[in-house]
Amino acid sequence: AATPPSQLTASTCCYCGVGCGVLIEHDGEKILGVQGDPSHPANHGKLCSKGSTLHLTGDLDARALYPELRLGKGLARSRSDWDNALDHAAAVFTETIREHGPDSVAFYISGQLLTEDYYAFNKLARALVGTNNIDSNSRLCMSSAVVGYKRSLGADAPPCSYEDIEQSDCLLIAGSNMAYAHPILFRRLEAAKAARPDMQIIVVDPRRTDTCELADLHLAILPGTDVALFHGILHLLLWEGWVDRAYIDAHTEGFDALKTLVRDYSPAAVAEICGIEQNDLLRAAELIGKAPSFLSLWCMGLNQSTAGSAKNSALINLHLATGQIGRVGAGPFSLTGQPNAMGGRETGSLSNLLPGHREAGNAEHRAEVARYWGVDSLPESTGLTAIELFEAVRAGKIKALWIACTNPAQSLPDQQKVHEALAACPFVVVQEAFFTTETCHYADLLLPAASWGEKEGSVTNSERRITHVRRAVPAPAEARPDWAITCDFARRLEQQLRPGLPSLFDFDSAQALFEEYKHLTRDRDLDLSGLSYAILDNQGPQQWPFPAGAQHGTARLYENGRFPTASGRAQFLAEPYRAAKEQRDARYPLLLNTGRLRDQWHGMSRTGTAARLFGHAEEAVLSLHPDELRNRRLEAGELIVLRSRRGGLILPVQADDSVRPGQAYLPMHWGNRFLKGLGTNVLTQPAFDPLSKQPELKLSSVEVAKA
Numbered sequence: 001a002a003t004p005p006s007q008l009t010a011s012t013c014c015y016c017g018v019g020c021g022v023l024i025e026h027d028g029e030k031i032l033g034v035q036g037d038p039s040h041p042a043n044h045g046k047l048c049s050k051g052s053t054l055h056l057t058g059d060l061d062a063r064a065l066y067p068e069l070r071l072g073k074g075l076a077r078s079r080s081d082w083d084n085a086l087d088h089a090a091a092v093f094t095e096t097i098r099e100h101g102p103d104s105v106a107f108y109i110s111g112q113l114l115t116e117d118y119y120a121f122n123k124l125a126r127a128l129v130g131t132n133n134i135d136s137n138s139r140l141c142m143s144s145a146v147v148g149y150k151r152s153l154g155a156d157a158p159p160c161s162y163e164d165i166e167q168s169d170c171l172l173i174a175g176s177n178m179a180y181a182h183p184i185l186f187r188r189l190e191a192a193k194a195a196r197p198d199m200q201i202i203v204v205d206p207r208r209t210d211t212c213e214l215a216d217l218h219l220a221i222l223p224g225t226d227v228a229l230f231h232g233i234l235h236l237l238l239w240e241g242w243v244d245r246a247y248i249d250a251h252t253e254g255f256d257a258l259k260t261l262v263r264d265y266s267p268a269a270v271a272e273i274c275g276i277e278q279n280d281l282l283r284a285a286e287l288i289g290k291a292p293s294f295l296s297l298w299c300m301g302l303n304q305s306t307a308g309s310a311k312n313s314a315l316i317n318l319h320l321a322t323g324q325i326g327r328v329g330a331g332p333f334s335l336t337g338q339p340n341a342m343g344g345r346e347t348g349s350l351s352n353l354l355p356g357h358r359e360a361g362n363a364e365h366r367a368e369v370a371r372y373w374g375v376d377s378l379p380e381s382t383g384l385t386a387i388e389l390f391e392a393v394r395a396g397k398i399k400a401l402w403i404a405c406t407n408p409a410q411s412l413p414d415q416q417k418v419h420e421a422l423a424a425c426p427f428v429v430v431q432e433a434f435f436t437t438e439t440c441h442y443a444d445l446l447l448p449a450a451s452w453g454e455k456e457g458s459v460t461n462s463e464r465r466i467t468h469v470r471r472a473v474p475a476p477a478e479a480r481p482d483w484a485i486t487c488d489f490a491r492r493l494e495q496q497l498r499p500g501l502p503s504l505f506d507f508d509s510a511q512a513l514f515e516e517y518k519h520l521t522r523d524r525d526l527d528l529s530g531l532s533y534a535i536l537d538n539q540g541p542q543q544w545p546f547p548a549g550a551q552h553g554t555a556r557l558y559e560n561g562r563f564p565t566a567s568g569r570a571q572f573l574a575e576p577y578r579a580a581k582e583q584r585d586a587r588y589p590l591l592l593n594t595g596r597l598r599d600q601w602h603g604m605s606r607t608g609t610a611a612r613l614f615g616h617a618e619e620a621v622l623s624l625h626p627d628e629l630r631n632r633r634l635e636a637g638e639l640i641v642l643r644s645r646r647g648g649l650i651l652p653v654q655a656d657d658s659v660r661p662g663q664a665y666l667p668m669h670w671g672n673r674f675l676k677g678l679g680t681n682v683l684t685q686p687a688f689d690p691l692s693k694q695p696e697l698k699l700s701s702v703e704v705a706k707a
């Protein structure tokens with residue numbers, strides 16, 4: 001019989017925003033297995049295929065183990081030590097800042113960092129360096145939802161709990177293949193639907209995904225037409241008298257302008273724009289309008305769009321018009337893509353934010369944070385967002401770039417240009433657990449980071465629930481926790497930039513960072529100043545707000561109908577549908593959609609190390625409707641050239657009638673380790689939403705030809 005593992009350490013899964021609790025089986029040195037944590041409220045002990053194989057993905061052959069440095073672009077990196085590596089980085093950053101100013105350096109971080117890591121990076125960039133050039137890959141993930149919540153409801157706060165999903169009478173799942181991207185939450189939904197078959201589920205997705213298997217109604221809208229659909233539903237809700245006039249009058253503003261706007265969104269017009277049947281539109285409106293409780297879930301299909309902010313607002317409009325928010329089973333509920341994108345938003349890890357859901361562009365907010373940190377001021381200049389940031393690198397304006405826990409050479413759109421930017425940047429630091437990522441290739445300094453199970457901190461999942469993440473085993477070789485690397489570098493940099501002054505980075509643990517950070521949330525919408533690691537350990541994971549003196553977290557927001565806006569009322573946004581700029585044409589006759597596979601995660605730096613996770617999908621394959629194959633005289637399995645205006649790939653094609661004619665689908669995960677040439681994002685476009693700056697990763701016009 002196998003020897004039982006000697007220890008179990010509670011942590012969370014490091015993949016999606018469901019934030020499942022895990023118990024790491026280990027012997028103090030090595031991770032031996034993983035179990036779902038039965039006491040965690042997100043998953044009650046269940047794990048999906050990715051979470052349950054976490055222990056198989058720690059492949060040491062792929063791990064960065066020692067600092068590596070090169071002193072010239074054409075040279076190979078060689079092993080260094082931490083002192084030498086960080087002294088060198090501090091010297092280069094000091095020289096660059098002195099010569100070109102603080103905005104000549106930038107930090108690009110990740111929704112997979114822990115909250116304490118984020119906080120250290122934010123303080124480093126804003127308080128020490130004096131730049132707002134700190135953005136995160138969450139810009140590619142949730143920034144449209146951030147704008148949506150803030151504009152409509154006054155704060156970046158998903159108002160619901162997972163239990164609301166189970167208790168709802170009608171769910172609208174828009175732009176989310178939840179079955180693959182948030183599997184455990186989907187399992188909870190499946191169980192709820194099995195227990196209450198009257199629960200109605202509407203799925204809005206151009207593709208017939210696995211999530212549609214649970215749908216009572218699938219609206220396969222044409223890509224990018226969501227705003228027209230939501231306005232069309234509101235048109236019908238108004239026509240049929242299914243809006244909640246009392247709620248609108250008591251708790252909202254701006255309804256008249258929206259009412260005027262949606263007059264133009266007749267069922268005939270919307271059916272034409274969205275490419276759906278009028279009857280299906282009517283049915284969706286009826287299901288929503290007559291439901292005792294209505295909840296919507298959405299993800300990248302809404303957010304990764306040049307109309308991402310408008311899509312979010314148009315969906316939230318439906319909740320405000322029907323009074324379906326702030327009560328059991330009701331509300332707009334964004335599904336967070338990454339495990340701690342929420343923590344990033346809370347700590348201010350987008351260039352336009354500051355800790356505690358503050359704004360970098362707000363003088364009062366800057367003064368509050370500067371006072372708390374004990375510095376004279378925080379930078380006023382507008383920070384660059386992800387796409388802008390790498391454009392600035394390519395243009396030579398950013399001369400030193402620090403990348404942590406993310407792989408922009410694969411995950412950013414228009415990949416070729418990102419590679420050019422990284423190749424041209426005078427000094428690139430990559431702080432990373434896996435040296436195999438595409439971005440590491442460009443590192444002048446590679447800093448080995450601790451990974452899942454190897455470091456302590458906290459994360460916030462999609463339902464605002466904070467979990468204390470614990471360290472089970474030491475990091476391999478010389479890898480260190482991200483917060484420790486950041487603070488160690490910062491202490492060296494402040495000797496140059498603030499000589500003789502007390503250190504801003506006198507932290508000896510993740511807990512010390514948490515304790516400093518939490519007071520910056522006091523009296524803010526997300527107030528978590530009453531939390532501590534001890535409370536999280538004793539009472540279990542908690543949902544914010546959790547102010548000082550609270551006995552428990554807050555399951556649902558806005559139950560009293562008051563919103564954190566200037567007037568205390570929620571805001572209707574009246575914005576017309578605008579078609580995406582890039583459309584099908586004679587040269588590029590297909591619209592390409594990208595998305596997730598069930599068993600892979602992002603750029604596969606971790607999941608790509610476990611053979612078992614290739615059982616579901618072995619290789620990159622383009623999905624086309626059988627008619628499109630026939631029209632091109634292509635056979636399934638044949639190699640094709642897939643081209644957009646930005647680049648091309650060679651890969652096999654498959655017939656797939658879940659994709660409508662005129663469209664194509666390719667999973668997002670494949671990079672140049674698995675494809676000839678660059679990866680999926682060589683095709684995608686960098687155009688972004690004017691407010692959220694989130695790029696249009698889900699819609700690119702492409703052509704397909706025999707290879």
Ligand code: SF4
Nearest residue numbers: 013015016020048051
């Ligand atoms: Fe991990 Fe998400 Fe799967 Fe839960 S649902 S085990 S958080 S990947």
